Amino acid sequence: MSWLTAEEALQALKTKPQTLYANVSRGRIRAKPDPADPRRSLYQAADVQRLAERHAGRRKAETVAAETIRWGDPVLSSAISTIIEGRLFYRGRDAADFADTATLEQTAALLWNGAEALSSGTTGENTSPSLQTAFLALAGRVTTDLPSLGRSQAALRREAHGVLSTVSDALAPGLPDRPLHLRLAESWQRPQAADCLRRALVLLADHELNASTFTARVTASAGAALSATVLSGLATLTGPLHGAAWQGVDALIEATIAVGAEQALRRTLAQGNSVAAFGHPLYPDGDIRASALLGYFPLPSKFAELREAGEAMIGEKVNVDFALAAMAAAFDLPREAPIIIFSLARSVGWLAHAMEQVESGELIRPRARYAGPAPETVTRR
Incomplete structure (x- = not known):
């Protein structure tokens, strides 16, 4: 990922600082602390460019619609939950609380x-x-x-x-x-894990x-x-980019055991792979679900090593996939826990x-933007 300073982001967006910060709080632009100066922030270049193009009116309606389903603007109304300024809310109640x-x-x-x-x-x-x-x-x-x-x-x-x-x-x-x-x-015979399980179930x-x-x-x-x-x-949850992302965390832990956290991360990044354990586009300052869970059980040593190395090297905090895998290891739960x-x-x-x-009462039925071979000429009779 490439990152921009606030000055560069504002120049690209042609907007005021307040608008930039509002876009960050709404999850439209990802941000992270500047390693050179923690008092400043850096902004994800692709997010800034996407909004700049939208504001300039250079995109067609179908392009806007296509990008909306990839961490874009809301596509339907819901009163159930939302993420605002890094906090998750259930019908207006702070989920972590x-x-x-x-x-x-x-x-x-x-x-x-x-x-x-x-x-x-x-x-x-x-x-x-x-x-x-x-x-x-x-x-x-x-x-x-x-x-x-x-x-x-x-x-x-x-x-x-x-x-x-x-x-x-x-x-x-x-x-x-x-x-x-x-x-x-009780089914896992781990009564000591009960309160952490309760907390995780609510947060998820x-x-x-x-x-x-x-x-x-x-x-x-x-x-x-x-x-x-x-x-x-x-069925959708079982995908490795969604609910099964914990398997990527487990793979990193296995590599950490074998060669150490820093080398495991270097190998993953050198192969062009994303690191499942770190970052979340909707939480620029860290996944609140992870922080709300990690303080309630002792972090196993290899997870602590991976967390320290990853947050320094990647510049993102650990996410809920990391927290779930760490909790399972801490309480010796089954691998699929x-x-x-x-x-x-x-x-x-x-x-x-x-x-x-x-x-x-609405049917969700978006249209596809056709990108296949040119249709054959239709002869009308």
Whole structure:
């Protein structure tokens, strides 16, 4: 990435400093402290150029639309969550503060606009958390659950309870009416991890219009069952650029064990690869979810080594993918624990967005900008 000084960014944007800072706070321009002078900031050149071109009116409407889905401007309205000035908010409540005491069930009640706390499951079977079981259970519901269109929000909330119970029975099996974080800790036989699991579940419940949530909203906009929206979100979450990014962190830790953090990072950067553990475009000053989680468990030594070296070399703070992988290592959780935690938590957000999308009554159907071979001449008769 190339970076600009404030003077260079202002010259490119032809705007006032206040406008530059506002664009940073809204996540439109990424910024980081200047290594030569921590009192100053540097600004991501590609973000500045994108906004400069927009303001100059040199881009066609279809180009604007295409770039909007790549960390661009908002593409639809939502009252569920947002990121403002480096803080994550759930319906106006600071998510990091909310995570100090709330459970995932209470988070669901907040995001679903329901006042009651939720029952978290229906089974007492003592099995291990399984992503495969969640996929199969959701797929089994899709063919029998009712479509979501034409139903009241009260009816959809009742069904959302059932869908969350289906997911919970697969990802956090345990006794009915036990809080999900306790069920998860007990299923992994790690009671000492319970409070950190609770905090992580709350922090990961929603994150505005990320890839899996957008997928879930598209599915819901077609009128599919709520179980189908969660299934589609879950499938998207498994991608290595999304919920499975923790595997990239694990790979860095393995390399750190073998050759040391600095050499591991140098190799990764020399190969032209991005480093999954550091930075987030919506958090110029550091991923608030990571900082809200990392202070509540002892950081394993290799993670501490990687964090120190990476933040110095890359100039970005560690993100929530790093925090999840570190938490799993600190409590000796199963290797797939990060994706289990992420999937269980984010199911709450997918259901909230699905219900909001159904209420809007709109089908999400963007147009494609055709870039293929010239169409054959059509002879009209």
